Amino acid sequence: MITAVLSLTLLGVALGLMLGVADRFFAVAVNPVIAQVEGLMPGSQCGQCGFPGCSAAAAAIVGGAAPVTACGPGGKTLAAALAAKLGVSLDLNAVVDSGPKQARVAEEICIGCCRCGSACTSDAILGASKQIHSVLTEVCNGCGNCVERCPTEALKLQPVPVTLTHWVWPKPVAA
Amino acid sequence: MGLMERLFARTGKIAWGVHPDERKRPVADLPLARLPLPRRLFLPLQQHIGSAARPVVQVGQQVAKGQLLAAAHGEFSAPLHAPTSGRVAAIEDITAPHPSGLPCPAIVLEADGEDRWGERLPTCDDPFKLSPGEIARRVADAGIVGLGGASFPSAVKLALSQRSAVATLIINGGECEPYLSCDDRLMRDFADEVVDGVRIVLYAVGASRALVGIEDNKPEALAAMREAAKPFASIEIHAVPARYPMGSEKQLIQTLTGKEVPAKGRPADVGVLVHNVGTARAVHRALRHGEPLIERIVTVNGGALERRGNLLVPIGALVEDLLAFCKLAFAPQRSLARLVMGGPMMGSLLPHARVPVVKGTSGVLALTADELPAITPGPCIRCGYCSKVCPMGLLPLEIAARVHAGELTAAETCGLTDCMGCGCCAYVCTAHIPLTQYFQHAKGELAAQQRIKLRQQHGKRLATARAERLAREAKEKAAIAAARKAARNAAKAAAAAQAVASEEASA
Numbered sequence: 001m002i003t004a005v006l007s008l009t010l011l012g013v014a015l016g017l018m019l020g021v022a023d024r025f026f027a028v029a030v031n032p033v034i035a036q037v038e039g040l041m042p043g044s045q046c047g048q049c050g051f052p053g054c055s056a057a058a059a060a061i062v063g064g065a066a067p068v069t070a071c072g073p074g075g076k077t078l079a080a081a082l083a084a085k086l087g088v089s090l091d092l093n094a095v096v097d098s099g100p101k102q103a104r105v106a107e108e109i110c111i112g113c114c115r116c117g118s119a120c121t122s123d124a125i126l127g128a129s130k131q132i133h134s135v136l137t138e139v140c141n142g143c144g145n146c147v148e149r150c151p152t153e154a155l156k157l158q159p160v161p162v163t164l165t166h167w168v169w170p171k172p173v174a175a
Numbered sequence: 176m177g178l179m180e181r182l183f184a185r186t187g188k189i190a191w192g193v194h195p196d197e198r199k200r201p202v203a204d205l206p207l208a209r210l211p212l213p214r215r216l217f218l219p220l221q222q223h224i225g226s227a228a229r230p231v232v233q234v235g236q237q238v239a240k241g242q243l244l245a246a247a248h249g250e251f252s253a254p255l256h257a258p259t260s261g262r263v264a265a266i267e268d269i270t271a272p273h274p275s276g277l278p279c280p281a282i283v284l285e286a287d288g289e290d291r292w293g294e295r296l297p298t299c300d301d302p303f304k305l306s307p308g309e310i311a312r313r314v315a316d317a318g319i320v321g322l323g324g325a326s327f328p329s330a331v332k333l334a335l336s337q338r339s340a341v342a343t344l345i346i347n348g349g350e351c352e353p354y355l356s357c358d359d360r361l362m363r364d365f366a367d368e369v370v371d372g373v374r375i376v377l378y379a380v381g382a383s384r385a386l387v388g389i390e391d392n393k394p395e396a397l398a399a400m401r402e403a404a405k406p407f408a409s410i411e412i413h414a415v416p417a418r419y420p421m422g423s424e425k426q427l428i429q430t431l432t433g434k435e436v437p438a439k440g441r442p443a444d445v446g447v448l449v450h451n452v453g454t455a456r457a458v459h460r461a462l463r464h465g466e467p468l469i470e471r472i473v474t475v476n477g478g479a480l481e482r483r484g485n486l487l488v489p490i491g492a493l494v495e496d497l498l499a500f501c502k503l504a505f506a507p508q509r510s511l512a513r514l515v516m517g518g519p520m521m522g523s524l525l526p527h528a529r530v531p532v533v534k535g536t537s538g539v540l541a542l543t544a545d546e547l548p549a550i551t552p553g554p555c556i557r558c559g560y561c562s563k564v565c566p567m568g569l570l571p572l573e574i575a576a577r578v579h580a581g582e583l584t585a586a587e588t589c590g591l592t593d594c595m596g597c598g599c600c601a602y603v604c605t606a607h608i609p610l611t612q613y614f615q616h617a618k619g620e621l622a623a624q625q626r627i628k629l630r631q632q633h634g635k636r637l638a639t640a641r642a643e644r645l646a647r648e649a650k651e652k653a654a655i656a657a658a659r660k661a662a663r664n665a666a667k668a669a670a671a672a673q674a675v676a677s678e679e680a681s682a
Contacts, residue, residue, distance in 0.1 A: 075627070122637040
């Protein structure tokens with residue numbers, strides 16, 4: 001019996017060592033840029049770009065399968081950051097960015113079906129069954145997942161309202 | 176310090192700034208008048224840097240003069256008091272005194288004409304027996320903010336100086352903006368009160384001396400202040416050269432002490448604290464007389480007015496009321512072309528006259544077309560005047576070129592963040608390029624980008640938190656299900672064992 005135990009132990013140790021060595025020396029290098037690009041993405045996994053989540057989108061953008069402008073919620077800022085990161089030239093004026101948006105509930109149409117809350121990627125929607133729902137504007141990242149789920153079209157994406165603290169002087173008309 | 180600055184420092188000349196036509200007199204020499212009490216006062220909840228005050232009164236409530244209307248909310252905030260007695264008519268959005276013309280929430284007070292004082296703030300005969308912390312608290316309760324224009328809550332500044340040592344207190348009586356003479360009038364008429372306020376602030380911050388800087392184009396104010404400060408050795412009155420922007424904090428510190436505030440730094444970094452003369456008087460009124468900040472002196476000036484002067488105005492009076500009191504001129508060549516709140520260099524353009532005077536309003540200017548600069552910009556000819564006059568030593572033409580090309584980050588590395596928007600560069604620009612507007616636009620855009628970045632980071636944290644919560648919930652659900660299954664199996668086994676036992680017993 002001791003022979004059996006010893007031989008199996010030896011076999012296990014030897015194979016384990018081989019696996020460990022193989023892991024160290026035959027490692028397939030994952031492009032570290034993908035992780036860095038994913039770090040720049042919003043991370044809400046909303047899927048609006050057509051890829052399943054931000055890491056897949058990051059891989060596609062790094063691989064060239066998707067443009068740097070693929071991420072809708074990221075907007076112009078993200079596109080510029082990605083272009084700088086990947087060394088892609090980008091005409092920022094051509095990027096259509098209607099500014100940050102947030103979801104709003106039209107309270108007179110909301111039926112309290114609770115479908116939006118489970119779709120929200122940032123837990124920004126409050127509401128119980130058969131009660132009017134409401135969006136926490138500070139938390140909503142404007143991904144638009146809830147808009148698709150709403151059966152009564154009570155949820156709409158609307159531009160974040162301009163307030164005194166957000167207002168920006170317009171750029172002077174060129175000389 | 177470069178060679179040129181060294182040379183200038185030795186000769187006592189100042190290497191920066193401009194000297195626009197002052198246009199302060201004859202308004203500065205006219206006696207102070209009081210604006211007749213308007214029927215309605217409009218008090219924006221945010222008249223200071225920081226978070227807006229929260230109303231503590233109900234619509235329809237009767238309030239007395241000096242009663243608290245809105246309480247400070249958070250550390251950087253200031254309360255709001257009733258400038259007269261009356262009824263709270265509404266709490267609603269009004270047009271803000273801001274170039275955007277956007278709305279801001281405000282308390283609308285309907286004056287009853289009695290101007291009846293309610294309970295005053297606690298007073299004391301000898302403020303020097305109070306602790307510095309207590310003085311800061313009373314200044315905060317009185318709703319005092321920096322009256323020089325920035326409207327920074329004064330109590331925060333007083334408390335800040337307790338954390339970092341302040342050796343010198345500087346009192347800003349520069350008033351370098353053309354047209355404005357409200358601080359001049361204040362120093363002439365209330366020199367004793369200003370000096371007493373300076374003594375209180377000096378005691379509260381624990382500084383050894385106070386330097387009062389007054390531009391040498393105000394000899395009457397200088398004389399009055401010198402007279403009032405004679406008994407106090409710790410208060411020195413200094414005449415500083417009249418040069419715009421002498422009233423800017425960093426420039427005044429440099430002129431009076433020779434110290435330079437580092438980029439992105441605060442005056443406290445060089446052991447200095449700066450307060451405006453108006454703020455000093457407000458501190459005196461609050462501590463000695465228990466009066467909160469409910470009125471201020473406003474210069475009403477400009478070619479489009481029949482009557483000009485310095486007015487004592489309750490906070491919340493509409494610019495319209497001021498114009499009605501001073502009467503717009505009839506002559507077509509003197510018709511109103513632009514309404515400005517503050518000075519002509521750094522003040523803000525008003526969308527219309529139905530906006531209220533706030534705590535930081537130093538002047539209201541009704542300018543005619545003749546008083547406005549040429550506005551057709553041409554191409555930059557690289558004359559370099561702008562960099563010569565820039566008080567911060569920047570290269571405005573380079574920064575503007577970068578902003579024009581949309582390279583905001585490059586503009587930032589050129590020193591955009593050090594620009595204080597004084598407008599000297601645009602004033603001297605031979606090509607009439609609106610340089611200041613370029614900088615304001617770029618600063619706003621950069622701030623907006625920063626906000627979006629913060630928002631996205633915030634969103635990311637929430638998304639991760641949600642993923643973690645979902646995973647945890649799934650795990651907990653599985654654990655509960657497993658526990659239930661185990662309990663069911665155990666119950667089944669127990670039942671089976673019982674059945675076997677009972678069978679055996681029956682057998």
